[in-house]
Amino acid sequence: MTEAFDAVDVIVTKRDGGTLTADQIDWVVDAYTRGAVADEQMSSLAMAILQRGMDRTEIAQWTKAMIASGERLDFSDLPMPTADKHSTGGVGDKITLPLAPLVAACGVAVPQLSGRGLGHTGGTLDKLESIPGWRASLSNEEMHEQLRSVGAVICAAGSGLAPADKKLYALRDVTGTVEAIPLIASSIMSKKIAEGTGVLVLDVKVGSGAFMKDLDMARELAATMVDLGTDAGVTTSALLTDMSTPLGRGIGNGLEVTESVEVLAGGGPADVVELTIMLAREMLAGAGITDVDPAEALEDGRAMDTWRRMISAQGGDPDATMPDAPHTEEVLAESDGVITRMDALGVGVAAWRLGAGRARKEDPVQASAGVFLHKTLGETVRKGDVIMTLNTETPERFDRAKAALADACDGEGTVLIEKSGEGRGPIVLDRIGTAT
Amino acid sequence: MTEAFDAVDVIVTKRDGGTLTADQIDWVVDAYTRGAVADEQMSSLAMAILQRGMDRTEIAQWTKAMIASGERLDFSDLPMPTADKHSTGGVGDKITLPLAPLVAACGVAVPQLSGRGLGHTGGTLDKLESIPGWRASLSNEEMHEQLRSVGAVICAAGSGLAPADKKLYALRDVTGTVEAIPLIASSIMSKKIAEGTGVLVLDVKVGSGAFMKDLDMARELAATMVDLGTDAGVTTSALLTDMSTPLGRGIGNGLEVTESVEVLAGGGPADVVELTIMLAREMLAGAGITDVDPAEALEDGRAMDTWRRMISAQGGDPDATMPDAPHTEEVLAESDGVITRMDALGVGVAAWRLGAGRARKEDPVQASAGVFLHKTLGETVRKGDVIMTLNTETPERFDRAKAALADACDGEGTVLIEKSGEGRGPIVLDRIGTAT
Numbered sequence: 001m002t003e004a005f006d007a008v009d010v011i012v013t014k015r016d017g018g019t020l021t022a023d024q025i026d027w028v029v030d031a032y033t034r035g036a037v038a039d040e041q042m043s044s045l046a047m048a049i050l051q052r053g054m055d056r057t058e059i060a061q062w063t064k065a066m067i068a069s070g071e072r073l074d075f076s077d078l079p080m081p082t083a084d085k086h087s088t089g090g091v092g093d094k095i096t097l098p099l100a101p102l103v104a105a106c107g108v109a110v111p112q113l114s115g116r117g118l119g120h121t122g123g124t125l126d127k128l129e130s131i132p133g134w135r136a137s138l139s140n141e142e143m144h145e146q147l148r149s150v151g152a153v154i155c156a157a158g159s160g161l162a163p164a165d166k167k168l169y170a171l172r173d174v175t176g177t178v179e180a181i182p183l184i185a186s187s188i189m190s191k192k193i194a195e196g197t198g199v200l201v202l203d204v205k206v207g208s209g210a211f212m213k214d215l216d217m218a219r220e221l222a223a224t225m226v227d228l229g230t231d232a233g234v235t236t237s238a239l240l241t242d243m244s245t246p247l248g249r250g251i252g253n254g255l256e257v258t259e260s261v262e263v264l265a266g267g268g269p270a271d272v273v274e275l276t277i278m279l280a281r282e283m284l285a286g287a288g289i290t291d292v293d294p295a296e297a298l299e300d301g302r303a304m305d306t307w308r309r310m311i312s313a314q315g316g317d318p319d320a321t322m323p324d325a326p327h328t329e330e331v332l333a334e335s336d337g338v339i340t341r342m343d344a345l346g347v348g349v350a351a352w353r354l355g356a357g358r359a360r361k362e363d364p365v366q367a368s369a370g371v372f373l374h375k376t377l378g379e380t381v382r383k384g385d386v387i388m389t390l391n392t393e394t395p396e397r398f399d400r401a402k403a404a405l406a407d408a409c410d411g412e413g414t415v416l417i418e419k420s421g422e423g424r425g426p427i428v429l430d431r432i433g434t435a436t
Numbered sequence: 437m438t439e440a441f442d443a444v445d446v447i448v449t450k451r452d453g454g455t456l457t458a459d460q461i462d463w464v465v466d467a468y469t470r471g472a473v474a475d476e477q478m479s480s481l482a483m484a485i486l487q488r489g490m491d492r493t494e495i496a497q498w499t500k501a502m503i504a505s506g507e508r509l510d511f512s513d514l515p516m517p518t519a520d521k522h523s524t525g526g527v528g529d530k531i532t533l534p535l536a537p538l539v540a541a542c543g544v545a546v547p548q549l550s551g552r553g554l555g556h557t558g559g560t561l562d563k564l565e566s567i568p569g570w571r572a573s574l575s576n577e578e579m580h581e582q583l584r585s586v587g588a589v590i591c592a593a594g595s596g597l598a599p600a601d602k603k604l605y606a607l608r609d610v611t612g613t614v615e616a617i618p619l620i621a622s623s624i625m626s627k628k629i630a631e632g633t634g635v636l637v638l639d640v641k642v643g644s645g646a647f648m649k650d651l652d653m654a655r656e657l658a659a660t661m662v663d664l665g666t667d668a669g670v671t672t673s674a675l676l677t678d679m680s681t682p683l684g685r686g687i688g689n690g691l692e693v694t695e696s697v698e699v700l701a702g703g704g705p706a707d708v709v710e711l712t713i714m715l716a717r718e719m720l721a722g723a724g725i726t727d728v729d730p731a732e733a734l735e736d737g738r739a740m741d742t743w744r745r746m747i748s749a750q751g752g753d754p755d756a757t758m759p760d761a762p763h764t765e766e767v768l769a770e771s772d773g774v775i776t777r778m779d780a781l782g783v784g785v786a787a788w789r790l791g792a793g794r795a796r797k798e799d800p801v802q803a804s805a806g807v808f809l810h811k812t813l814g815e816t817v818r819k820g821d822v823i824m825t826l827n828t829e830t831p832e833r834f835d836r837a838k839a840a841l842a843d844a845c846d847g848e849g850t851v852l853i854e855k856s857g858e859g860r861g862p863i864v865l866d867r868i869g870t871a872t
Contacts, residue, residue: 174443
C-alpha cells in the first residue's frame with residue numbers, strides 16, 4: 001500500500017523541534033504497529049521525542065492513536081461505578097493488593113489490569129502468583145463477571161489492549177528511551193483509558209527507589225497524565241508519594257502477599273495502612289462516594305472478605321501461607337542508634353538480585369526471595385540487632401545482593417545509623433487533579 | 437560472548453549530554469558491526485549524537501573505530517606522493533573527472549575512491565559508467581598498479597574499507613539521522629583515512645544545492661574534518677565553495693562526462709575550469725609541489741593524455757561519444773533580461789527526476805538524462821530563447837521535473853530574469869587548514 005507519510009519526514013520534524021500533526025501521529029503509531037515503520041525508525045523518533053518533548057495536543061493524540069490500535073473495554077453496564085489505581089512503581093509497593101478489595105468493599109468496582117516487574121520494582125502479578133493456584137489471565141468475559149460478582153479483579157492485560165504500546169514499550173526498554181515523559185504518560189494512560197475505568201488515581205512515586213527521583217519531574221508527569229485522563233473523560237487525579245524508603249517491611253513477592261493480608265486483617269505496617277486508606281479515599285471520592293470510611297471497612301473485615309473471594313475467583317487459595325526461603329542471611333546493626341536512612345533503591349536492587357525480580361522479560365521470579373526489614377527508618381537499634389533478613393532460593397545471589405546494599409545511596413550504603421534522627425516524613429507529598 | 441558494555445548505558449550517557457569514553461566508542465562501533473548492538477539501538481544513539489553533539493576527542497575516536505572495523509590501504513611504496521579530493525556533493529559537480537588526471541599529470545598520484553549518487557547530487561561512478569566498457573570495481577592490486585602506471589584511479593571503495601561506516605550510513609539514511617555533523621565528518625574521514633592518501637583536500641559545498649545550506653554549518657563541518665585528517669597524519673585542508681547555482685552547463689551523467697572532456701581539451705565553462713585548477717593547486721601544495729602550474733597541464737594536453745590512459749586502464753573507450761537522450765523538452769525565457777537566479781536545488785532535482793539520479797540505492801540511472809543549461813547565471817536572454825534542455829529516456833518524467841523547476845527556491849522558481857543583475861560571485865568562499 002502507499003503510505004500517507006514518509007517516516008523520515010516525521011522523524012525530522014520532531015528532531016528539529018517541530019510539532020507533529022494529528023495525521024502524522026495517527027499514521028506513525030498505526031504504521032509502526034503494522035510494521036510499515038521499522039523499529040530503528042521508531043527508536044530514532046522516540047529519542048527525538050525524549051530530547052524535544054511533545055506539547056499537550058501531541059501527547060493526547062499519541063495516546064488516542066495507541067488506544068485506537070486495539071480494543072477498548074466498557075464497564076458502563078455494571079450497577080456500580082468503577083475506579084482504578086496506577087502506581088509508577090516502588091520498592092515494597094504492594095498497595096494494590098489490599099486496596100482493590102478494600103475499594104470494592106466500599107461499593108466501587110475495581111478493574112485492575114496489572115503488569116509483571118522488570119528491574120528493581122516489583123510487579124503486582126508476580127506477587128499474586130506466589131499464591132498457589134492463582135491465575136493472572138482472564139478473558140474479558142471472566143473479568144466482567146468477576147467485577148459483577150466480587151467487585152474487584154486484578155489480572156493481566158489481554159493482548160488486544162493498546163498493542164502499539166506493548167510493541168513500543170519493548171523497544172524503548174532496549175534503546176535508552178524509557179525516560180521520555182510524553183511516552184511514559186501516553187503508555188500508562190493509553191492502557192488505563194482503554195481499560196474502561198471511570199475513575200483513575202495515579203500514585204506517582206518520587207525518590208531514590210522510584211523512576212522519578214525528582215519532585216518537579218514527577219509533578220510534570222502527574223500533571224500530564226491527569227490532563228490526558230481528564231481529556232478522555234476519565235475522572236483522574238494523582239498523589240505524589242515518597243519512595244525514598246521502602247513501603248512496609250516485606251520486599252519480595254511472597255513477603256508482600258503476607259504483609260498485605262496483615263493489613264487486610266486490620267494490622268500491618270503503619271505506612272502501608274496509611275497509603276492504602278488515602279488512595280482508597282481518593283478513588284471513592286472520584287466515584288462520588290464520600291460517606292463511606294475505608295478505614296472501617298479494613299477494621300470490620302469487609303475488605304478481607306472481598307480479598308478472599310477475589311483470590312478464590314481466580315483459582316487461588318486464600319488460606320495458603322507463603323513459602324519460606326531455603327537460604328537466608330542476616331544483616332546486623334554495626335552500632336547503637338537510630339536508623340536515619342533505609343534507602344529504597346538499595347533494598348529494591350538487593351531484593352531483585354536475590355530473585356524477587358527479573359533482568360529479562362522471560363526470566364522466572366522466586367516466590368520466597370526478597371528482603372524483610374526487622375528494623376526500618378526511625379527505629380532504634382543496638383549493635384548486633386538484626387536489621388534485615390535476606391531470602392533466596394539460590395544462595396550464590398547473596399554476594400551481589402549485599403554489594404547492592406553497600407553501593408546504594410551514591411556508595412554510602414543503604415542503611416545509616418546515627419545517634420538521633422527523625423522517622424519517616426509524610427508519605428503523600430502533593431496532590432494533582434480536580435476530582436475531590 | 438560477554439559484552440564489555442550495555443548498549444543502553446552508552447545511549448543514556450550520550451542522551452543525557454555526557455561524553456563517551458574511548459572504550460565505549462570502540463565497543464559500540466565494533467559491536468554494531470558484528471550485530472551485538474541492534475539497528476534500533478544504534479539509530480537511537482545516532483539521534484542522541486545529533487541532538488547532543490560530540491567533542492573533538494569523541495569524534496576522533498569514533499572515526500578511528502570505524503577505520504579499525506576494516507582494512508587500511510597503504511600507498512607509501514609509490515615513487516610519488518598521493519593526494520585525494522572529497523566533495524560533499526553538488527549539482528553539476530563533475531570536478532573529480534578532470535581533476536584526478538590533471539593532478540596526476542602534475543606528478544602526484546590520485547587514489548580516488550568514489551560513490552554513487554543518492555538524491556539530487558550526482559555520483560562520480562554513475563557519471564563514468566556512461567562511458568562504454570568502463571568498470572568501477574578494481575581489486576586493491578589493480579588500483580595499486582594503475583596508480584603506479586597511470587597516476588590516477590577513480591573506482592568504487594571495496595567492501596573491506598570501513599564496513600562499520602557502510603552499515604551505519606544505510607541506517608542513518610532511513611532514520612532521520614544523516615544531518616549530524618560528528619557522524620558526517622567521521623563517515624567521510626574514516627573512508628578517506630583508510631584509503632591511505634597522504635594529502636586530502638575537502639570541497640565543502642554551501643548553498644541551496646548543497647547538503648549544507650549555511651556557511652557557518654559548513655565551516656564547522658570543514659573544521660571538524662580538517663582536525664580529524666590532521667590528527668590521523670593526513671595533510672588536510674578544505675575549500676568552502678558556492679553551490680547556490682550549478683557548476684557548468686551539463687547536469688547529468690553523460691552530459692558531465694562531455695563537459696569534463698571539454699575542460700581537459702582546454703575549453704569548458706569558466707567556473708568548472710576555475711574550481712578544477714584551484715583544487716589542483718591545493719592538492720599539489722599539500723604534497724609540497726608549488727613549482728608546477730596545473731593550468732599549463734590542462735592547456736598543453738598532459739591532463740587529457742592521463743585521462744585517456746585512466747579511462748582505458750579501466751576498460752573504457754576514451755573516444756566514445758555520450759548518448760543523446762531520445763526525448764527532450766526546452767525551457768524558454770519568458771521575458772528579456774539577465775538571468776539573476778539559476779537555483780542549484782531546482783536544477784539538481786529536475787535532473788534527478790529526469791533519470792540522472794536514483795531514489796533508492798538499487799535503482800538504475802540513465803546515462804543521457806539530465807539538464808543542459810544553454811543560458812545560466814548572469815547571461816543575457818531575449819524572450820523565447822532556449823534557457824535549458826531537459827533530457828530523458830522516459831518522457832513521463834517531464835512533468836515532475838518541470839514541477840521541481842517551478843517549486844525551487846522556496847516556491848519562487850529555479851530561474852529568475854530581471855532587467856539587470858550580476859553574474860556568479862566568487863566560487864571559493866573560504867579556506868580552512870594549515871597546509872599551504
